[in-house]
Amino acid sequence: GDSVTQMEGPVTLSEEAFLTINCTYTATGYPSLFWYVQYPGEGLQLLLKATKADDKGSNKGFEATYRKETTSFHLEKGSVQVSDSAVYFCALSGGGADGLTFGKGTHLIIQP
Amino acid sequence: EADIYQTPRYLVIGTGKKITLECSQTMGHDKMYWYQQDPGMELHLIHYSYGVNSTEKGDLSSESTVSRIRTEHFPLTLESARPSHTSQYLCASSTSGRFNEQFFGPGTRLTVL
Numbered sequence: 001g002d003s004v005t006q007m008e009g010p011v012t013l014s015e016e017a018f019l020t021i022n023c024t025y026t027a028t029g030y031p032s033l034f035w036y037v038q039y040p041g042e043g044l045q046l047l048l049k050a051t052k053a054d055d056k057g058s059n060k061g062f063e064a065t066y067r068k069e070t071t072s073f074h075l076e077k078g079s080v081q082v083s084d085s086a087v088y089f090c091a092l093s094g095g096g097a098d099g100l101t102f103g104k105g106t107h108l109i110i111q112p
Numbered sequence: 113e114a115d116i117y118q119t120p121r122y123l124v125i126g127t128g129k130k131i132t133l134e135c136s137q138t139m140g141h142d143k144m145y146w147y148q149q150d151p152g153m154e155l156h157l158i159h160y161s162y163g164v165n166s167t168e169k170g171d172l173s174s175e176s177t178v179s180r181i182r183t184e185h186f187p188l189t190l191e192s193a194r195p196s197h198t199s200q201y202l203c204a205s206s207t208s209g210r211f212n213e214q215f216f217g218p219g220t221r222l223t224v225l
Contacts, residue, residue, distance in 0.1 A: 032211035043202055043216035087153050093211045098160050105153040
């Protein structure tokens with residue numbers, strides 16, 4: 001079945017550092033890929049998405065490129081801020097009846 | 113404004129009580145979902161629905177039940193709460209398209225004493 005593997009946290013960075021959170025997936029066919037963010041005490045918010053190979057999703061300075069050859073969708077940001085501290089989830093939609101398959105989440109901590 | 117709502121946001125109850133967690137969406141979505149989120153942040157799908165009068169069990173076995181009498185409403189019920197039910201519960205909805213993203217409510221933090 002479909003699966004998503006993302007790097008385990010917590011990931012701790014200093015403000016203005018470069019961020020990469022790795023995400024790889026296993027799926028049959030051509031899934032859509034997503035990154036969600038969860039701030040403390042809140043639900044998940046869609047951060048960005050990509051629906052086909054080589055698509056780049058971007059939002060709020062974050063980017064991720066759908067790489068079919070490496071089955072990856074790594075999240076990047078050039079300069080993180082304290083306000084980016086949150087839990088980030090990589091997910092895929094393979095078109096199955098029960099919707100999205102999520103990774104286990106990566107807790108990101110940005111220190112001033 | 114189209115949105116998805118959950119009430120209550122926080123609930124502390126004693127063992128053996130019956131509780132219902134409410135979820136409503138005004139986006140006109142057919143599909144709705146309930147997730148249980150453990151302290152390690154991992155999400156577990158416990159119930160989902162394709163539309164009115166449709167309910168299915170998810171990947172994680174749960175003692176809770178759900179109903180879908182109206183498109184916009186997808187409540188989750190625990191007949192007899194136990195401390196093992198203490199968790200964060202997240203409701204989500206999506207359109208019927210095969211690859212569409214889900215939209216999440218703010219969650220209900222349940223504590224059973």
